[in-house]
Amino acid sequence: MTxxxxxxxxxxxxxxxxxxxxxxxxxxxxxxxxxxxxxxxxVEAAVLIPHMLKDFLRTDRGWRAHRTKRGRTTPQRQDLPAGTSCQRDPEH
Known part of the structure; x- marks a missing residue:
């Protein structure tokens, strides 16, 4: 594979x-x-996951249409579902 x-x-x-x-x-x-x-x-496999998810979200037509209707093109913190926890990774 190339x-x-x-x-x-x-x-x-x-x-x-x-x-x-x-x-x-x-x-x-x-x-x-x-x-x-x-x-x-x-690279470790875990490092690839965010890039794969980003690509998936950018190519999902339904998601893009939904965000366009809402007038949003970039993710915001308030987009996170209730109960989702995030922590800044001090290593990056």
Whole structure:
């Protein structure tokens, strides 16, 4: 494989969230991270998740239409569902 949807990763600040993944998805994500690391620079699978989610949200037509109706184009903190916790990751 020579082309992956994710290219080199940008440097950004992060917010820490905890997610649970089914084992088959976690294994596939690890395989993807290994291939991404081979093509670009070494990276852990968890680092790829925010970039994958960002790409998913940007390409979801229904979500884009919803945000356009609301007049919003960039995520805001108040978009988080009730009970969602966020912490700034001091390492980034």
């Amino acid at each position: 082309d992956l949807k994710l290219g080199p990763l940008p440097k950004v600040r992060y917010v820490r969230k905890t997610v649970l993944l089914p084992e088959p998805l976690a294994e596939e994500l690890d395989e993807y991270a290994a291939e991404h690391s081979r093509l670009h620079e070494p």
